Amino acid sequence: MSDQTRNPRAGRAPKGTRTVAVDALARVEGEGALYVRVRDGEVEDIKFRIFEPPRFFEAFLQGRRYMEAPDITARICGICPIAYMMGASQAMEDALGLKVTGPLRDLRRVVYCGEWIESHVLHAAMLHAPDFLGLQDSLLLAKQNPALVEKALKLKKLGNEILETIGGRAVHPVNLRVGGFHGMPRKKAVRALADRLEWGVEASRDLAKAFSAFDYPDFDQDTISVSMRHPDEYAICEGRIVSDQGLDIAVADFLTHFEEEHVAHSNALQGHMKGVGPYLVGPIARYNNNFKQLSRLAKATAKECGLGPKVTNPFKSILVRMIETLYACEESLRLVKDYEEPDASCLVAKDRAGVGHGCTEAPRGICYHRYALDGEGRITKATIIPPTAQNQKQIEADLLGVVKKNLDLSDEDLKWRCEQTIRNYDPCISCATHFLDLRVERV
Amino acid sequence: MAKGKTNSGPRKPKLAVWKFSSCDGCQLSLLDCEDELLTVADSVDIAYFLEATRAELPGPYDVSLVEGSISTPHDAERIHKVRRQSKLLVTIGACATSGGIQALRNFKDLDPFINAVYAHPEYIDSLAKSTPIQDHVKVDFELRGCPIDKGQLLEVINALLNGRKPNIATHGQCIDCKRQGNVCVMVAHGQPCLGPVTQVGCGTLCPGCQRACYGCFGPTETPNTASLARWLGDRQGHGKREVKHLFRGFTGYADAFRKESEIHE
Known part of the structure; x- marks a missing residue:
């Protein structure tokens, strides 16, 4: 708790007028801020702010060729570039009338599983787990439990190895394109992943079970889970957009039901469901909506970890991430074992004017893209709605609940609990944010 | 790397990692050194690295790795603070070394860009240009790439900790x-x-x-x-x-x- 040495006010009884300013929220990539005002023991105001410098992707995509969109949008996020590359590619394929099937579709699912593994393990083991143990970071966790952290690092590396084998590079892969892949992922290299994936299934089970022994804050939220759903598989790359309240729409209708709002206290755009309000995307939403489609082992492991078919405690997202990691290892193992090289590494389209939509399940939730193209295949309008923007209001709602429930904590402990709450969603708000400064004002 | 840890033996060098306007992919490359991460963490005190730890040590820092470009008035001030606290400042990645993909706005008027993305342009505080770190402060070494190569990153950290020049090729x-x-x-x-x-x-x-x-x-x-x-x-x-x-x-x-x-x- 070394932050207490930095903050002389920490630990003081919550009375009188005071403001606590802290420099940064760590293990969340990017900078943002949380402002809480408490009057006479009641939360009066709460604002979750975002400071990520605007980067204007949707503006400078205008005029660029459709083929450039996957590589350019990948740079929105270094942790989940595949989500952007795949969403952009599928939107372009939609506009150009291409349908990627067979081994190319399988490879896309495998490389996406690689991103889930890499991102989930980084998020759960390296960035989120230390919160549950009162540790500043995973390197301290490595001193306490070296075997656990070494296993996590090896599993994260396996995710990156999938990205490198099929995508050519772990961060901002080079081999993905509209229509498929630039170079043919070779059968020998792809199938060679199988041994490590078999290990990965066991390793993710071990991590899930280890994390299930943590003390979880008693906190349940009544949320609307929104995710993709596919008739034949646990949805990752394709499907319709559904909610646990009966919504069931095509990807192309996303903007009819959801919109982004630009609020004064934040740089990031906040999403909400029209006429409804906040909603949840990400691992818990996927799990709640598509639990039945998980593998038998994933379901059994969830049960062993104390999870039912519906999760309402956002702090348990760390467990759901490990269940999804387990599933991603099994699923990619199944696909790489049978991989045969197709005749061509990609489908090619003729330029034409049109509008296309794409949506995939980024590690942190659905990521929507829409592009309009002119007759030369140049982008005339781009809209991208990343998962973190969609979760902003839900994060704010969770923070309100957590603060209300924990007003007896010292400012420093409350700050940490709020950080942990945000990390239930995101260690990586760089696609929509940047975190810096937590203020609790008790009036 | 624990804060306040008392070690016998010589003081470990302090490493800090800073983020400006970027995607975080370059600092992620450090966490992607799965085989070497725990060794690196044993050789240095990670004094400031928001992506990895809540712990913070006060400056000065022996080596600062800087990711991202300067694109807001706030960041244009912040980079000077980082420079003042850093013995060696190394820029990592295309954003820090050349302004990044977000520097595409430098070729256009900013206002239409803001209007294209945000409903309330008045909430946005952004500089007209996204610029590399060396336009603002002295840079001791620059590591290129979008993202950087993790092998090159380890070479730079290793070289600087041992007081030698990094061996990074610059040919085509x-x-x-x-x-x-x-x-x-x-x-x-x-x-x-x-x-x-x-x-x-x-x-x-x-x-x-x-x-x-x-x-x-x-x-x-x-x-x-x-x-x-x-x-x-x-x-x-x-x-x-x-x-x-x-x-x-x-x-x-x-x-x-x-x-x-x-x-x-």
Whole structure:
């Protein structure tokens, strides 16, 4: 708790007028801020702010060729570039009338599983787990439990190895394109992943079970889970957009039901469901909506970890991430074992004017893209709605609940609990944010 | 790396990692050194690294790694604070070394850009240009790439901790393609490739996937961009706009690429 040495006010009884300013929220990539005002023991105001410098992707995509969109949008996020590359590619394929099937579709699912593994393990083991143990970071966790952290690092590396084998590079892969892949992922290299994936299934089970022994804050939220759903598989790359309240729409209708709002206290755009309000995307939403489609082992492991078919405690997202990691290892193992090289590494389209939509399940939730193209295949309008923007209001709602429930904590402990709450969603708000400064004002 | 840890033996160097406008991919490259991370963490005190830890040690720092470009008035001030606290300042990645993909706005008026993305432009506080760190403070070493190569990152950290100059090659991609026996995508397949004018570092990944280099590592020291542009135009038949966009990518605001793209405006 070394932050207490930095903050002389920490630990003081919550009375009188005071403001606590802290420099940064760590293990969340990017900078943002949380402002809480408490009057006479009641939360009066709460604002979750975002400071990520605007980067204007949707503006400078205008005029660029459709083929450039996957590589350019990948740079929105270094942790989940595949989500952007795949969403952009599928939107372009939609506009150009291409349908990627067979081994190319399988490879896309495998490389996406690689991103889930890499991102989930980084998020759960390296960035989120230390919160549950009162540790500043995973390197301290490595001193306490070296075997656990070494296993996590090896599993994260396996995710990156999938990205490198099929995508050519772990961060901002080079081999993905509209229509498929630039170079043919070779059968020998792809199938060679199988041994490590078999290990990965066991390793993710071990991590899930280890994390299930943590003390979880008693906190349940009544949320609307929104995710993709596919008739034949646990949805990752394709499907319709559904909610646990009966919504069931095509990807192309996303903007009819959801919109982004630009609020004064934040740089990031906040999403909400029209006429409804906040909603949840990400691992818990996927799990709640598509639990039945998980593998038998994933379901059994969830049960062993104390999870039912519906999760309402956002702090348990760390467990759901490990269940999804387990599933991603099994699923990619199944696909790489049978991989045969197709005749061509990609489908090619003729330029034409049109509008296309794409949506995939980024590690942190659905990521929507829409592009309009002119007759030369140049982008005339781009809209991208990343998962973190969609979760902003839900994060704010969770923070309100957590603060209300924990007003007896010292400012420093409350700050940490709020950080942990945000990390239930995101260690990586760089696609929509940047975190810096937590203020609790008790009036 | 624990704060307040008392060690016998010499003081460990303090390493800090700072983020400005970026995607976080370059600092992630440090966490992606799965096999080496715990060793690195034993050799240094990680004094400030928001992506990895809540713990913070006060400056001065022996080595600061800086990711991201300067794109807001707040960041333009913050980078000076970082410089003042750092003995050695190393920029990592295309954003920090050349302004990044977000520097594409430097070629346009900012206002229409803000209007295109945000409903309330008045809430947005942004500089007209996204600029590299060396435009604001002295930089001791720059590591290129979009993203950086993790092997090169380990070499830089290792070299600086041992008081030697990092061994980072600065020649063009073409030389490495020849060494590795890659088929030339330009000659054999007529693809528009930036390899002849782009610094090595990635391991010629793109030609290895049968695609043209798109310049992640920025221009070489003396790139002949004019000759490449002529080849792309006269021999390959690409239009001015294509040539302009090719140079105007992830390192498009690096001097040599910026100037060449402006010729094809």
